[in-house]
Amino acid sequence: MLAFVRVLTSGVGFAGTALSTLYLIVLLSIQVFWTSRRARELSPLLRYLALFVQACLVYLPLLQFKESWVGLPGFLAGSALVVLSPPYSWITAGLVVVSMAFTQAAISPDQIEPILYIALSTTLTALLIYGLTWLSTLVTQLHSAREELAKMAVARERLRFARDLHDLLGYNLSAITLKSELTHRLVLKHPARARAELVEILQISRQALADVRAVASGYREMSLDEECVSARSVLAAADVHVRMDVDYRDLPVRVSTVLATVLREGITNLLRHSKAEFCEISLRQDAATVTIEMLNDGVPDDPRDSREDGGPGGSGIHNLSARVVELGGELVADFLPQKRFRLCATMPLAEQRAKGADDDLDPPLRVVS
Numbered sequence: 001m002l003a004f005v006r007v008l009t010s011g012v013g014f015a016g017t018a019l020s021t022l023y024l025i026v027l028l029s030i031q032v033f034w035t036s037r038r039a040r041e042l043s044p045l046l047r048y049l050a051l052f053v054q055a056c057l058v059y060l061p062l063l064q065f066k067e068s069w070v071g072l073p074g075f076l077a078g079s080a081l082v083v084l085s086p087p088y089s090w091i092t093a094g095l096v097v098v099s100m101a102f103t104q105a106a107i108s109p110d111q112i113e114p115i116l117y118i119a120l121s122t123t124l125t126a127l128l129i130y131g132l133t134w135l136s137t138l139v140t141q142l143h144s145a146r147e148e149l150a151k152m153a154v155a156r157e158r159l160r161f162a163r164d165l166h167d168l169l170g171y172n173l174s175a176i177t178l179k180s181e182l183t184h185r186l187v188l189k190h191p192a193r194a195r196a197e198l199v200e201i202l203q204i205s206r207q208a209l210a211d212v213r214a215v216a217s218g219y220r221e222m223s224l225d226e227e228c229v230s231a232r233s234v235l236a237a238a239d240v241h242v243r244m245d246v247d248y249r250d251l252p253v254r255v256s257t258v259l260a261t262v263l264r265e266g267i268t269n270l271l272r273h274s275k276a277e278f279c280e281i282s283l284r285q286d287a288a289t290v291t292i293e294m295l296n297d298g299v300p301d302d303p304r305d306s307r308e309d310g311g312p313g314g315s316g317i318h319n320l321s322a323r324v325v326e327l328g329g330e331l332v333a334d335f336l337p338q339k340r341f342r343l344c345a346t347m348p349l350a351e352q353r354a355k356g357a358d359d360d361l362d363p364p365l366r367v368v369s
Contacts, residue, residue: 020065023057030054031075031129034082035136051083062103073100074125081130097122163319165212171268172208175234176201178271182237200233221253222260231267231281240276240296246283248290255347258323259283259292262331262345265320266294274298274341285349289329293344299335320345 030050033039039047058076077093084092101119108114179201186194228246235242251259263281270276276298283292317333324331329347336342 016064020061023061027054027057027072027075030057031079034079035133037140040137047083051079054079059099073097074122075129077122077126078129078133081126082133093126097126159322163322166319169208169212170272171264172204172211174268174271175204175230176208178234178238179204197237222257222264224248224251224256224260224263227260227263228281231263234267234271235279238271238276240270241278242281243279244281246281248283248285251285251290252349255290255327255349258327258329258347259290259345261323262292262320262343263294265317266343269317269341269343270294270296274300288350289346289348291344291346293342295336295340295342297338297340299339299341301339317343 030053033050042050054076058072073096077096080092080096081089083089097119100122101115104115104118179197183194183197183201186197228244232242232244266281270279274296276296278298279294279296281292281294283290285291317331321331324345324347327347328350329345332342332344334342334344
């Protein structure tokens with residue numbers, strides 16, 4: 001604006017005033033453009049070309065408007081600091097300041113004050129433009145970071161919901177299917193036992209509905225005692241011989257919930273992906289850790305074969321790994337000789353969080369075959 005006033009009062013006429021106005025509009029547009037996100041997305045060639053155009057509009061009008069135009073190179077120096085990379089940015093800005101000092105010296109060779117003034121004002125303007133531009137960049141990056149954090153929070157919530165839904169419905173639907181098949185075989189020969197199985201099916205269905213509602217509300221606590229009883233009942237209904245050795249006391253709530261989830265997922269995998277006749281379940285607790293281990297036979301020659309549909313088993317084991325790693329533990333899945341499968345999870349009782357657990361959407365899983 002000051003340059004426009006100087007040109008307007010310098011007596012260059014209407015044509016000169018119109019031409020200077022056009023120059024200033026283009027310069028202002030380029031300067032505003034440097035503060036936008038789109039400027040940072042341009043290729044280096046286009047950025048250098050825009051800076052060259054700005055330099056031409058700063059220096060060439062000096063031939064016509066002389067000292068009336070000397071206040072604008074500070075914006076060019078500031079743009080050089082923004083566009084170019086160090087040390088070239090600082091060298092270019094310094095050359096702009098020096099060139100304007102020489103230009104002012106050529107206009108008024110006998111006066112030192114205007115030379116010092118133009119050098120100082122160009123330097124301060126450059127630093128001000130540089131600071132304001134980077135402030136705008138930081139604000140833009142802050143907004144982008146907040147958007148990314150929001151997206152990550154949504155992704156984590158979707159993962160949690162999908163993981164909980166898989167753990168809940170996978171086990172409950174397998175149990176309902178198994179007990180329904182058993183009821184179908186018993187309904188004519190043993191109606192009393194069939195009615196008892198129907199009561200259990202109804203209880204499982206109601207529990208599944210309550211669990212789904214708990215998942216939707218964002219909080220779900222599972223009882224390890226109830227899961228042990230349920231596992232024994234479901235395996236007995238599937239004609240699987242069960243040997244269970246469970247010894248624990250005063251477990252933290254989160255640890256107990258994850259142990260119950262491991263047990264539930266292990267039973268689900270056994271029913272879906274094997275023809276097991278034997279299953280051994282043990283849970284041991286010492287001073288610092290607790291370990292649950294499940295061992296069963298009947299694994300197909302190809303472990304990917306499913307008992308029901310011949311397809312892969314899905315994401316249940318990886319979901320378990322996410323839960324165990326989040327508490328600082330380790331999950332191991334072993335394919336053993338004689339068509340056996342072993343699932344073992346060890347967790348600290350102090351509920352230690354693994355480093356980077358929140359950022360790792362696919363935590364490490366050790367599978368031995």
